[in-house]
Amino acid sequence: MRGGLLHLLLPLFFALSLFLGPYGLINPFSQGLGAFVLELRLLRALAASLVGLALAASGSGLQALLKNPLADPYILGVSSGAALGVLAAIAAGFIWPLAVSLAALLGGLAALALVMAVSSALGLTRTSMVLAGVALSYALSSIDMIIMMDLGPAVQGSLAWLFGTVAYALWGELAYAAPLMAAGAAWIFLRAGHLESLMLGDDVAESMGVRARRLRAEVAVASALSTSAAVAVAGPVGFVGLVAPWIARLGSGGAFRRIYPLSLSLGASLTVAADLASRFVEPGGMAPLTSITALMGAPVLVYLLARWRG
C-alpha cells in the first residue's frame, strides 16, 4: 500500500500550487484579476503535471529498454536537438512562443530520427542506441554553444528557455503538446508487459514472443515523442525523468508494470512541487525548474537508497 499512498502527492501539490504564489491567497470565487492569476496558476500546474508525467514515462521506458539505471529521457539526444531547434529559431528571429515550441518539438524528433538511423545501421542494439544518442548530444551541444556565442547580449533570453520553466506556458501550446505527451506515455504503457518481460533477459523475452529489436524502436520513438512535446512546453527540465522511476522502483519493487503508473504520478508531483518552489526562491523573481528538481530530487533519492540498502 506504500506505493498507493505516494499517488496522493500529486493532488496535494496541485492544490498547493493553486493556493500559493507571490500574488497571495486568492478567493476562488472572485472575479477580475485574482481569477486571472488563479487561471495562470492552474495553467502552470497542469503544464507541470503533464511535463513531469511525460518525462517520467520516457525515463522509465528507456531505463527498462536500455537496462541502464542511469538512462534519462535525453539519453537519445532529444534535448540537444530541441535546444538546437530553439536556438536556431531565436537566432533567425522567430521568437514568438508558438514558433519556439514548434522548433523544439521538430528539433527533438529530428535528433531521434538521426539516432535511430545511425543505430539501425549498427543493428539497433542497446549499445548502439546509447552511443549514437550520446555522440549526437555532444555534437549538437557544440553547435548550440556556437549559436549562443553569436547571440551576444540576446543570449539571456534563450537561457530562460534552456533552464526549463512552465511559467510561460500557454493554453494553445498545451492543446497541441498534451495529446503528444499522452500518446507517447500511453504507447509505452501498452508495451509495459513486453518491457517487463525484457527485464528477464533478451533471450527469455524473445522466447515469450517479444521482438526485442522492434520493441526498442517503438519505445525509443514513443519516448522521444513525449519528451519532445514536454521540452516544447517547458524547455529541457532535467532530473525528473531519471529520479521518478527510481523512487517508484524503491517504493514498490522492481516489476515494470507496477512501477510505471507510480513513476508517472511521481514525475508529475515532483515537477509541480518544483514549479511551486521556483516561485519563492528569489523574492520577486523565479528560479529555473531544472535546478529545483535536482535540488529536491537528489536528497530524496539518496535517502531512499540509503534506507533500502538491505
Add this chain to the structure above:
Amino acid sequence: MRRKALSSVAASLIVVAVVVAMSAAYIGHQLSAYSAQVSELYSAVSSLNRTVASQASATSSIASQQQSIQSRLSSLESSMRFPASAVDATGQQIVVYSEPTRIVSLMPSDTAILFAVGAGPQVVGVDKYSSWPPCLSALKANGTVKDIGSGWYPNPEVILSARPDIVFGASSVPSNHALKQQFAAYGIPVVLLPDNTIEEVLQSIYTVGRLTGHTGAAQLLAENVTAELSYAEGSTIGLNRTSVALIVWPSPIWVAGNGTWEDQMITAAGGSNAFSKVSGWGPVDPEALLAARPQVIIYTAGHGQLNYTEFMSALYQKLGPAADSVPAIASGRVYAVTGEYNDWLTEPGPFVGYGTILLSVLLHPEAYGMNYTSIPHVVSPGTLRLPVPASVPVISTPRCASAVSSP
C-alpha cells in the same frame, strides 16, 4: 494482491477525477467571468460614444460659451488622447481606452523612456536592472514602485500582483512574447518595443508617449534626441572618419558590429566601425584587433565592475608586444566608459543622443577645441564634462513623485 491493485487503481482514479473536476470547475468559472468582462468593455465603448455625442450638443450664452468652449477644448484634448492606439514591434495594434495609471516596465530602456516623457507618476513596477532616473531606488525602497525581478526572465504572477493596466517590454526577448500572449487573455496589453536601430528608439518614444497620454512630451523628447544627434553630426561634419572599436564585453571580447544602434551612433558621431564585418554583437579574437587597427578603442565598463587597468593588462597579455602596433593602444586612445555614460552607450533609450555626443567627443576632440591627450582613460560623468552648448536641448532628470530624497 487484488485488493492492493484495486486500491491503487481507485487512488489513481480519485486523483484523475479530482484534477479533472477542479480544472473543469475553474475553466467553466473563468469562461463566465470573461463573458462578463466582454460585456463590461462593450458598455465602456458605448458610454464613450455617448460622451462624444453629448459634448457635441452643448449650447449657452457667449461668455459661458467661451468658458464652455475652453473646457470643451481641454476635455476634448484629453478624450482625443484616449482611446489611443499604436503598433508595437510585433506589428500588433494596441488600443488603450483610458489613461493607464499602473504601468509596469520590464527593461531599463523602457523605464528611462517612460520617465523621460513624464509618465513616471503612472509607473508602479520596474525590473531590477532599471537605474534611471536616480530617484528610482528610493521609490523602490518606499514601495511606491515594485521591483518585479529580471525582465529577461519575468515571473508573471509577480507582475500581476502589481495590478498593471499596461506592460512595456522588449521585442528581442522571447519570454516577453510569451507574457504578451498570456496577458492578452485578460486584456492587459504588453507592448514590445523594438530596439535595433536609432529610428526604432525614436519610434518607441512615440509609442510610449501615445499609449501613456504624453504625446506632447514624447514629441518634444524625440525632437531633442534628434537635435542632439544632429549636433554631434554637425560638429564632426567634413572630418575624416575615425575608426573605432566598441567593445561591450572584455573577455571573451565582444564588439558591436553592424546592424546595431551603437553602429549608427558611431556613424553619426563621425566615426567608422572597425568591426563592421561583424553582424550584430559578436565575439572576436584579440588578434582581430591587430587586423582591424582601430584608432580608438572604447569599452563599456558597466558601473565600476569592470576595471580599466585589468582590461589593459588583459589586452597586453593576449596581444603581447604586437599590442603596440594597434594605433589606439600606441596613441593611448583607449577609453573605459563607466557610470551613467556607460548606460548612454548600452541602453537603446532616450540617451542615444547624449551617447552620440559623447562618442563624437572621444572620436573628434579637436572639433570641440580639446586635445585627445586631455581626455582621461576612465570616462565618467565625474571625469569628463561634455562640452555641450546651451543651444543643445537637455533631457531633464525628472523628479520622482513622493520620493523621500533625490541623490
Add this chain to the structure above:
Amino acid sequence: MLEADSLSLAYGGRVVLEGLSFEAYPGEVLAVVGPNGAGKTTLLRALSGSLEVAGGALSCCGFSAAAGERLGAGDRISYAPAYPDVDPWISALDLVLSYRMGPRRPWARPSREDLGAALESLRRLGAAALGPRRTSEMSTGELKMVMLAAALSRRSDVLLLDEPLAYLDLRNQSIAMSALRAEARRGALVLVASHELHLLRLYADRVLVLSGGRAVAMGRVDSVLSEDLLERAYGVPLREERALVPSIHRAGGARERRSYCNYFRCGAPGRY
C-alpha cells in the same frame, strides 16, 4: 511431439547445425550434450522461438516453422538461459511472477493463483527464502535456481533448460534433478543442454550428442554414452586420461544412482 526434420541453424552468419533430425516425446527428459560451440544453445534458442530456422523444418506442440520462420509456440514453451541476464533490482518473487504472467496485458496484476503458483515453485526448489531478495544480491547459483523456478511455474508442455545444473552446489543440483524428473512425470517434455555428463544417468532418459555441426548419436543414456563415442564427440583421449571423467568408466549405472541418491536424498517431489 517435438520433431526436427533436416534442421539447419545459423547464428551470426555461421552455420552451426546441419541436417539435424530427431523426435522427442512428452514425459521424457532429453539431454543435449556436445563440445562448446556445438550448437546446444543455438538449438534451444531455435526451439524457444528466438532464432529463425535456417533450413529444414521444426515443429512442436501444434506449431511449426520452416526456413526463415521462428517457432512461435508461446505459452507451450518455457525457456531458461544458461547465464541469466536479469534486471538487478527485481526481486526473486517478482522475477517468477513476471515470467509466469508473460508479456501480455499491460494492466495485469498477479492474481492469487499466480502468487500461489510462484511461491509453490520457489518452495519446490528450496528457494522460498530468496523470495524478497533482489537478484543483484544473490549468487549466480541462487539466481539459477530462481530462474528454474520461474520456468517451472508456468507448467508448460515443453521445458527448454540451458545448463540448469551449472553453478549449483550439490544439494541444489539434486533438488533440481528431482524437479526435472517430476516435470517429466507430469507429462512435460524436458530438454536439457548440459556439460555434467556424470549426472545424466541420474535424471535423463535419452541423450542427443552434437558434434561438428551434426548429431552423432541419440538414444538411451546407458547405451549411447560410451567412452568411444565421447572420445569422438569431444576429441579427448579418454582411455589414456581416465582421471578426467572417473564416474563414466564405472559400469553398473543403477548402482551408481542408488549410492548417489542415498547420500544426497533424491526422491519424490514435495520432499523439500
